[in-house]
Amino acid sequence: MKTSVVILNWNGRKLLERFLPSVLQHSLSEECNVIVADNNSNDDSLEFLQTHYPDLPVIVLDKNWGFAEGYNKALQQVDSEYVVLLNSDVETTPDWVQPLVSYMDAHPEVAAVQPKIRAYKDKNRFEYAGASGGFIDRYGYPFCRGRILHVVEEDRGQYDDEMPVFWATGACFCIRRKEYTEAGGLDSRFFAHMEEIDLCWRLNARGKRVMCIPSSVVYHVGGASLRQDNPKKMYLNFRNNLLMIYKNIPQRIYHSTFTMRLFFDILACLRLLLNANFQSARAVIDAYRDFLKMRPSFRPVRRENLRKAVKEVIPTQYRKSILIDFYFRGKKTYAAVMGSLSRRK
Known part of the structure; x- marks a missing residue:
C-alpha cells in the first residue's frame, strides 16, 4: 500500500x-x-x-x-x-x-x-x-x-x-x-x-x-481520553512543553526564553490558585519539578537536535507572545494576531 x-x-x-x-x-x-x-x-x-x-x-x-x-x-x-x-x-x-x-x-x-x-x-x-x-x-x-x-x-x-x-x-x-x-x-x-x-x-x-x-x-471529538481541564492533562502539557522547548530551542535564546516562560507560568499558577483550582495549580508545580528532574537525560537529544538543525529561525514560529496578544491586546483570532489572512510567516 x-x-x-x-x-x-x-x-x-x-x-x-x-x-x-x-x-x-x-x-x-x-x-x-x-x-x-x-x-x-x-x-x-x-x-x-x-x-x-x-x-x-x-x-x-x-x-x-x-x-x-x-x-x-x-x-x-x-x-x-x-x-x-x-x-x-x-x-x-x-x-x-x-x-x-x-x-x-x-x-x-x-x-x-x-x-x-x-x-x-x-x-x-x-x-x-x-x-x-x-x-x-x-x-x-x-x-x-x-x-x-x-x-x-x-x-x-x-x-x-x-x-x-x-x-x-x-x-x-x-x-x-x-x-x-x-x-x-x-x-x-x-x-x-x-x-x-x-x-x-x-x-x-x-x-x-x-x-x-x-x-x-x-x-x-476531542477530550476522548482526558478533558482539557483535567489536572493530569495539564501536567503532561506543561511538562512536555518545557521538555520540548529544552530539546529544540537555539542556544542564543535559551536563557531569555526560559526566563519569560517561567514568569508567564507563575502568573498562570497564581490565577489557578485565585480561582481555587488547586489540583491544576499543583499540576503546574509538579510539571516543573519533573521537568527539572528529567532535563539532564535530555541533554544528548538536545545536542543532536541542534547539530542536525539547518534552520535556527523557523519561518512559521510566531516571533511574539500569544499571551500578550490575547490578554493585553485583545487579539483573539488568528486573523487579528497575524494582521491579515494573507500574511505568511
Missing part, C-alpha cells in the same frame, strides 16, 4: 464502533489501507474487531505504550510510503485522504500535512486540537489557525488556503514514513501530549515543511 491510515486504540471499543465505519468507507482504496494498532486494551476492543472486521489488519502491542511509543511500535510494522496517524475519535469525510497524499506527491520537500479539523459536536466550528494548522509563539505556547488559547472560531471558510504551519495535530496528520523514522519518531518519554509538536519542530529545523491542506476535512 502507498498509504496506511493507522488508528491507535486503547480501551476504545465504543469509539471504534462509532467512527471506524466512516474511516473504512472513506479511506479504503487500491492504494490505501486501514490498520488498527491496539495498545494492550483490557476492554473488548479486540473481540469487537475480530467479530465485525475479521479482515482488518490489527497490530497487537504487548502493553499500553502511550500515544507516542504506541505509534512508534506500530509504525515499525508498517511499510507504506505515507502513514496517517488518526485518532480513534475522528469522523472522516469522503475522499479526505486523497488531497493530503496528492499534495505530498507534488511537493517532496513537505514532510507532513494535516487536514482541516472541525469539532464533531459542533461541526460549524474548528476543533481545539489542530483547527486549520498549528503554530507556537516565541515562548513555546501553541495556538492554531482558528483557535487562540481557549477561543475557538466558527469555520466560515476564512482559513481555507493551503499554507505552511509549525505543527500538524496528532489527532490526524499524514507523514512520510521515511521522514518519521529519520527524525526519530515521537518522543516516547512524553507518553502523551505535545509529542507531535516536538516532532514537527524537529522536521522544520531540519529544513522540511509542514502544511495544512483544508480541502481535506475531518471531525474530531
Whole structure:
C-alpha cells in the first residue's frame, strides 16, 4: 500500500464502533489501507474487531505504550510510503485522504500535512486540537489557525488556503514514513501530549515543511481520553512543553526564553490558585519539578537536535507572545494576531 491510515486504540471499543465505519468507507482504496494498532486494551476492543472486521489488519502491542511509543511500535510494522496517524475519535469525510497524499506527491520537500479539523459536536466550528494548522509563539505556547488559547472560531471558510504551519495535530496528520523514522519518531518519554509538536519542530529545523491542506476535512471529538481541564492533562502539557522547548530551542535564546516562560507560568499558577483550582495549580508545580528532574537525560537529544538543525529561525514560529496578544491586546483570532489572512510567516 502507498498509504496506511493507522488508528491507535486503547480501551476504545465504543469509539471504534462509532467512527471506524466512516474511516473504512472513506479511506479504503487500491492504494490505501486501514490498520488498527491496539495498545494492550483490557476492554473488548479486540473481540469487537475480530467479530465485525475479521479482515482488518490489527497490530497487537504487548502493553499500553502511550500515544507516542504506541505509534512508534506500530509504525515499525508498517511499510507504506505515507502513514496517517488518526485518532480513534475522528469522523472522516469522503475522499479526505486523497488531497493530503496528492499534495505530498507534488511537493517532496513537505514532510507532513494535516487536514482541516472541525469539532464533531459542533461541526460549524474548528476543533481545539489542530483547527486549520498549528503554530507556537516565541515562548513555546501553541495556538492554531482558528483557535487562540481557549477561543475557538466558527469555520466560515476564512482559513481555507493551503499554507505552511509549525505543527500538524496528532489527532490526524499524514507523514512520510521515511521522514518519521529519520527524525526519530515521537518522543516516547512524553507518553502523551505535545509529542507531535516536538516532532514537527524537529522536521522544520531540519529544513522540511509542514502544511495544512483544508480541502481535506475531518471531525474530531476531542477530550476522548482526558478533558482539557483535567489536572493530569495539564501536567503532561506543561511538562512536555518545557521538555520540548529544552530539546529544540537555539542556544542564543535559551536563557531569555526560559526566563519569560517561567514568569508567564507563575502568573498562570497564581490565577489557578485565585480561582481555587488547586489540583491544576499543583499540576503546574509538579510539571516543573519533573521537568527539572528529567532535563539532564535530555541533554544528548538536545545536542543532536541542534547539530542536525539547518534552520535556527523557523519561518512559521510566531516571533511574539500569544499571551500578550490575547490578554493585553485583545487579539483573539488568528486573523487579528497575524494582521491579515494573507500574511505568511
